[in-house]
Amino acid sequence: MSKSIKLMAMVGLVAAVAACTSGQTEDEFVVVDPEPISTEPVHTGKFK
Numbered sequence: 001m002s003k004s005i006k007l008m009a010m011v012g013l014v015a016a017v018a019a020c021t022s023g024q025t026e027d028e029f030v031v032v033d034p035e036p037i038s039t040e041p042v043h044t045g046k047f048k
């Protein structure tokens with residue numbers, strides 16, 4: 001093979017690897033505290 005064909009193959013391989021690795025992003029793991037299902041009754045001091 002000639003040097004130009006080898007050079008073009010190497011440039012193409014490097015470009016393909018760079019395109020594949022630059023698009024990957026790591027997913028963020030987010031923890032959200034759940035809302036309470038029900039609220040406790042508020043005591044007013046009076047009987048109803």
